[in-house]
Each structure stands twice: as structure tokens, then as C-alpha cells.
Amino acid sequence: MTSAADLFATHRPRLDEAVEACATRGYYSAFDESPSPRVYGDDAAAQGKAAYDALLGSDFPIETPGSAGTVATERSPYGIDLDVRYPHAADLDALMAAAQSGMRDWRDAGPDGRTGVCLEILHRLHGRIFELANAVQHTSGQAFVMAFQAGGAHALDRALEAVAYAWTEMTRTPATARWEKPGKHPITMEKTFTVVPRGVALVIGCNTFPTWNSWPGLFASLVTGNPVVIKPHPGAVLPLAITAQVCREVLAEAGFDADLVTLAVEDPADKLAAALATRPEVRLVDFTGGNTFGDWLEANARQAVVFAEKAGVNTVVVDSTDSFKAMCQNLAFSFALYSGQMCTAPQNVYLPADGIETDEGRKTVAEVGAGIDAAFGKLLGDDARAVELLGGIVNTGVLDRLADAPSKGEVLVASREVTHPAYADATVRTPTLIALDATKDSDVYEAECFGPVAYLIGTDGTDASIALFRDTVQRHGAMTSAVYSTDAGVIDQMREAALDAGVALSENLLGAVFVNQSAAFSDFHGTGANPAANASYTDGAYVASRFRIIQSRRHV
């Protein structure tokens, strides 16, 4: 048995680096994003793939208190039934009782001890990063390298960021204090401050980013003392099953109750998330997913603090550019990456209906569409290369919306089917670009169309574009926004509008940074200031309400 204190000492340097990075919000990464053999060794990729393959068609080795039988619900967007069988959550009383049984010991481990255990869990998850990448690929549909990066290294970084914020927050109050009131009769008291958990934490996973979107909440809740019940999306269980397995293993090895982290897998008909989220024992809920259930959670899980990342309409305002090709290339990449199935992918592009000034002369809306199409050609022209950017379509809902898109406006770029060289049954599509009119088509562009559908929306000019941006984001939310302009005044106006709308802004991205990407320790993901999300990865508000401080005091 390795003690929590030993684990804390072992991982202290990494924690210190992460805490420092959070304070400066400069570049930092603890987990290498390159799946290269030069970084991870010659055998790592093959071993990870083999470990993943060994899980297919098997009973996943994990125990869930109160489960009855098993359930298998995952089909890869690459056309393969995973057929991994998980314990089917059944008796929620038993699950809740088990979750709570180790809570007091976990509380008594203190901020440092819990942080040591959580950092060891991240270290062990990192050791299984290739296995996780395969699991993320074949549940979300992300291409392998993206699954390795977003689902592995970057997700670990964001989890570390959450742990670092939570540790900072827990330790900003000293464990003990001496209070000496001066005066004719001085008074001296000794005070003890103890971090206590809120209760059971529920993490509701999503289909597209099962680790990246679940780990921040999971580790923020766990490290602050709360037992965590993980309810994965039925389409993306495996990455979180591996997560739960590693959590339980490390907890038990360090002398804690493994049931501090449990895996609650459902048949989609169970509506398990709703049942769990309204349990009186559940005091924290982390959710990523659609508006309907997100809104339902906020309205109904009122005994809990709900951290919800829902949906919005991510917006780009194009005013002008001195690098037309690079702009088109950058936008095309953002539309294509994982087939636009990112909560951060741009959807609405507002630009003057009479065109924009560029280094290649004035460009009409149709010409901007053609420029992006040309960039698609380079990025996606070759099927074998295209699939590594596009990944697979995660579910039929996305396909349906894509099929429906041409009816919404003028098709500037049509979607096409891509044949995956390795997976014949994979569902892969390129993005479509639809031209809309700002005045007439608001019912179309004011709704999120999750997937590879983007709109070029002609406006009365850049002032109108900015006003529309401010308005649509305030009313419908957004995770990201971007602007292209050579005019400093327009950039200033957009910064002001982004502050009003409460959304992060990327300015004139032309190179290897994309609006859909947020870097842990530096970029905040979501703001909590518009309807798309009520929280942010990671700020103080994301962690501060996950625990409470209880004091005792006595005369010395």
C-alpha cells in the first residue's frame, strides 16, 4: 500500500508546475500530446491497441454496487459493435450507500492526501493512454490522433488543471490558525479549518468527448472529497469504464474505499441520469450534452449544484483579411475537424452580403465559400487523409441534420461521403456550407445544427454582423467566437461585443491554432456568462462550491 501522503510527495513537482501555470495561464502541458514512438516507446501503440482489443466482446472487469446483469450499448462510428458488457446499474439505494461508505475516510485524507491520490490516478491513466485513445476513437468517432490528443493528453491536462485549481482553493484557508486579539485582556484562540465534501457527485458523460468533458468535473469533485458516480453516455462507456477502473484501483491501493468512484451504466431506456441527478444524496452534477436535458437538470436537480455545458451557436465575424487563403484554410480546418462535432466548432459566419476586402481583392459571399471549398479540397481531397481529420459521424442524428441542411439555404459546398480505407462500414462525411440571409433565415441560424454544417450568413455590413453576433450569443449562447479583420477598430468592437455576449474571442487565426481548440491551463473553456454553459474549465467558480469549510475553535 502506498499512502496518500507518499503519492502527494511523489507528484508534488507536477502539482506545483500546474498551480503555477494556472496562475500565469501561460503554456504548460504535463502529458505529451505526440503519440510518437520517440515519446512513448516503440511498443506503446501496439500494446495499447492490444489492451483495447482484449476488452471487445468481454465482460468489463469492474464491480458496480447494486447492479443487476450486464448491458452492452456501444457501436463504433467506424462500423464495429464493441459488445463490451458492463454491470447494469439497478438498485440506486445500494449504489448511493456504497458511494457514501468511504466518504469519511476520504474527507479525513485532507486536501494533500486526496490530491496525491488523484494525481496518481492521472499518472496511471496516462500509462494507458493508447488504450484510452482506441476507446475514445471507437466510441466518439474521433480519428485516432485526435482521440489520443483530445481524449488522452489534453484531457489529462484539463483534469490536472481542475485538480490544481481545487487544491489551491482548498488550501487557501489554513488547516489551523491562531487568533490573538490584543487589548488590556488579550484573547488567544486556536482554530481548526476542515474541508468537507458536499455529498455524492454525479458526472454525466457525453458521446463525443467522453474523457475531455468528464474528467474536469470528475476530478474536481473527487479531489474535494466527494464520492463520484460516473454515468457514461450509452454510446461512449468504455473510456469512462477504464477511468473508473483506474480510480478504483488507485483508491483501494491507497487504503480507501474503491466505491468512492463507481460506474453506473444504463440501457438508454433507463433514463438513469435523471434518476440519479434527483437523488437527495447527489449534491454535485457535472453534465455535458444537449440543451433539453441540461435545462431539465438545472430545473429539477435543485438539491445539487449543476455544472452544465450545453449547446450554442458558435460564431465567426468576417470583416476583412490580408491573408484570404490562410483564413479559408483555418476556417476549413475548423469546420472539418471531427466533422464539426465539437461544442466549440464554428457554425455561423457573419459577413457583409456585398463581400469583404482581402489581399486578393473584394470577395463575395460565394467567393468566400469557394475559398473555403478550395481549402477543403486540400485538406479532404484524399480519402485516406480526410478520415484522419474528419473522424466518423457519431450518430444518426448528425446524419439526419446533414441530410436536411441543403433545404435550409443555398448550398455553397455540398457534403460528400468519404470511404475509410481501414473501416469499410465507417460513416464519414465532409462538411457542407450553406449560404443564408441574415434577415430572412434567423430561424435557421439561431439554432445549433450540431455536426458538419456551417452557414455563411450575409449581413448589411460588419456593424450589422457584430450586432447580430452580440444578440445571437446573448440569446442562444456560444462556446467560442472568432473575428477576421484588418481594421483595429473592428477588432475593438468585437472585443467589446464578446465581453457583452460573454464569450471567448479568437482574433485573425491564420496558422496552427483553431477556434475550436482550447489549451488547458491557458484558455478557459466556456465562460458561464452565456446560455451555452453555466461554468468554465477551469476557474475558481468551477471548484469553490464543491466543498465547504468547517471550523472549530478553542481557547489556548
Place this chain on the structure above:
Amino acid sequence: MTSAADLFATHRPRLDEAVEACATRGYYSAFDESPSPRVYGDDAAAQGKAAYDALLGSDFPIETPGSAGTVATERSPYGIDLDVRYPHAADLDALMAAAQSGMRDWRDAGPDGRTGVCLEILHRLHGRIFELANAVQHTSGQAFVMAFQAGGAHALDRALEAVAYAWTEMTRTPATARWEKPGKHPITMEKTFTVVPRGVALVIGCNTFPTWNSWPGLFASLVTGNPVVIKPHPGAVLPLAITAQVCREVLAEAGFDADLVTLAVEDPADKLAAALATRPEVRLVDFTGGNTFGDWLEANARQAVVFAEKAGVNTVVVDSTDSFKAMCQNLAFSFALYSGQMCTAPQNVYLPADGIETDEGRKTVAEVGAGIDAAFGKLLGDDARAVELLGGIVNTGVLDRLADAPSKGEVLVASREVTHPAYADATVRTPTLIALDATKDSDVYEAECFGPVAYLIGTDGTDASIALFRDTVQRHGAMTSAVYSTDAGVIDQMREAALDAGVALSENLLGAVFVNQSAAFSDFHGTGANPAANASYTDGAYVASRFRIIQSRRHV
């Protein structure tokens, strides 16, 4: 005009001291609690009284956007109608529009600028501390010295604490950052992080502590960029009217819109708090008051973050003592201070029905009651001295409960009427002590009986007392708890129970510290971990959700 930056520079030393005190939670006070002429000068008391007297029977000089006519609702517990007339809030659309009109400038002032303005407000309020003390005395009923301390100096300290926490929280993210990703093709970006407000903040004041309980939320919301609408209790308007006046004066002098702080006074029939709290513009609500309206706010003001301090049953577990007289004296003081009309006043005393061990031998429940009665005799035997501790009864609800108390159990100590030497019509009562049985009388002691009523509750022994303590606080909440025991094992058990119940614990208080008192910068007030309150003065969670961070980024 003094700029916000100048004000920040002026008050920076005080801020630094406060920030340091919050981090150590040792003793600190920025505002002297002694109303002595040696501290405040020979004329201060008389000038403050004169300033207060000049307000009586007049139109309070303040403008409230959207008001119509005036309203006067205050009657002193010392028997005087204040007859101060305030603008009567009427058109809430106009009020909300005015509140929001200066929001952008206030946001753009930044954390330091807003902190400078808020610290100047506290400085000016301190300059009117005697006037405020008179206003608090004659609205809450607190005796003058308590009104000066709790309603003046300590309230200023708690406000400063909230400002310090908020400033720390806002500035833990740098205003700008440089992100340099290494690699074959290094990438450099510049990032800007801006603190933005949530929206309009509503502060709902209470009758008993109009400043102490309102200022933390008011200043936490204001300093984080939010306009604040102050809705005082109809019985305690004046202290918050003076507050709003000072806020508006300083805001205007520093070049901001005075309507960033507005005073919304109601006729009790208006139900103004409910109307304001559910306005879509209102995104933060701070409330102190009863459970019924507190629960209503949490259920209905769902567009806002609600910080609510409600009610609970504060509990003392008495196991044994080596200082029987000092224990009785300490408890008697806590029961008598402001006639038990404190949210922190002890109500339930659990002790073994067969008595406790003391330095004066075994004492039965009746003998403990007699010991407390003897202490009351010393503290309250002389009417002129008694009124300085008891203050006045704040409203008829308290009198009704006091009248009803003898029917609840065996009267160990009866309440008596006290004649105020200066105010013939003052309503002053001493506390009553009622003996109850832990098994039979749970319907009595599981409810808060706000006012000068305390219960000595006989249990099957200390283990039963501690179990009952844990259970009643978990179910009904508490702001404070205390234990008396000479047995280290019992103290340990109580600490554990207090962690489970989520309440602050005072151990063996025998001298000049009382369970009802919490010291700013050191003691947390409320925990957010039991039903009595969902927040704490002041921790990170109290401030972190009052603002959001919006970033923009660009290549360098």
C-alpha cells in the same frame, strides 16, 4: 473627481492587510470597535447622534429611479416612530434600466478600480459610524454599543473581508498572458482576460442586522462589477439608506453612474423582494431572513445565484465542565445578548437528563438552569445595565413566541419585563429557559424559536446528545454549535459530529468569547453545509460565482 486608480492606491495598504488576514485567518480588524472618545474623538458620538436625529421625520435625501411618492415604515423597538420617508419603489423596469446603465463603465474600471471605489465607500461609511450606530440601534433594537460594534465596526470588517476575497479571486487570473508553445514551429499568442459582471445584484436586508448581514453580499457583488439594488427590510431601512447614499456619492465622485447602487424601499404589502428577485436582469441575490422566503427564493429566483442565510437550531452539547460558574456565565451572556435575536444565538442545550459532572459536583438539569439563572441575575439584575445587553425586542413575532414558550415545557427561568431608563416605551425582556425531554419534545426543539427562548433538553447521556446534535443540525440546520466537556474523547466526538453536520463548533468557551460571535477575517459565518445557510462569510465560493472571465486571444 478622484479617480478609481487613485482610490485604489490610497487604500492599497488596507487591502493588502485584509488579503493577508484572509489567508492566515488570524486576528485582524481595520475599524476600531471601541466607541470611546479616545479612539474616535470627543465630538464624534454627539455629531453622529445629531446627524441621526436630523434624519428623523424627514425625506431621506436619495433618488431612486422609477420611484413614486414616499413610504415610511420604521418604528424603533425603543418606542419611537422614525418617520423617515424614502422614495417608494414603483416602476421596476425603470429601476432595472437605471441599474444597468453604468454597468459597462463599471466593468471597464477593472478589479483594482472597483476595489478602490469600494474601499473608499467603506472609509466614508466608517466616517459616519456613530450615525449608523444610532440608525442600527433604532431599527434593530440592538443596544447602542452592540449597534456600534456589530452594526458598524464589525460590519465594516466583514465588508472589507468580502472585498478582499473578491479582489483576490478576480486577480488570480492575470489580465494578460503570453502563451508560447514550444516545438519545431513554436506558436506564440497573446491573451487578454477580462472580469465581467453577472448582471444586476439584489441584496435583501433583514431587520436585526441590516448592515452586518447585507454588506458582505453588497460589496462582494459591487466590487465584482455588478450593479446592486438594495431592498431593505421595512423595519430597518435607515442603515441601508445611509449605505446607499454613501455608495452613490462615492461612485459619482469617481466618475461612475450613481445608479450602480440603488435603494428600493417598499411598503410591506408590496412584496417587492419577490418581484425584484425574479426579474430576468437580476442574476445575484443575497438574502438573510426566514426559511419560508429563503426557500421560496431558491425555488423561484432560478435565473440568479442565490446566497441565502436562513434559520436553524443552534445547539450546545453540555457533557461536563471544570468551571461550572464560568460556563453558566458564558451561556447566560449568549442567551441574553440582543435578547437571543441573533441567527447565531444558542437555542438547544443537550445535556444528560441525569446531570453533568462539574467542579461543583454533579449538577442536575434543574441545577444547570439555576446556575444560568444566577448568571442572569448578575448580568441582568439591574435594569439600566440589562438594557445595554438585551437591547429591545425587534417585533411582535418575538413577543408572541416568548409568551408561548412556557406552554412548551417546564419553565426553569421565566422571562421578565425590563424598564428602560431612557426609553419608557421600549420593549425589553430577559430570556426564558425551558426544560424539555429529548424523546418527547422533538416537535418543540426541532424548530427555531427566534428570540430570548432557550431549551435545556435532557438526553440519555452525552452519546445521545451528540447523536441528536448531528441529526437535528443535518435536518434543520444551524449557524453555530458549542460543546462543554472535560473529556478529550467527547471533544473529539463533537468535532467529528460537527464535520458531519456541517456546522462551526466552539469548545469550552468560558471567558470573553461567545458562541454567537464570529470575528471577520478569522471565523467563517455559516458554512453552506447545512440547511441554515447555503453560503459562508467569506470563502472563495462566496465570491467566485459573482463574476465571469472572458478571454480574447491573438497571434503575436
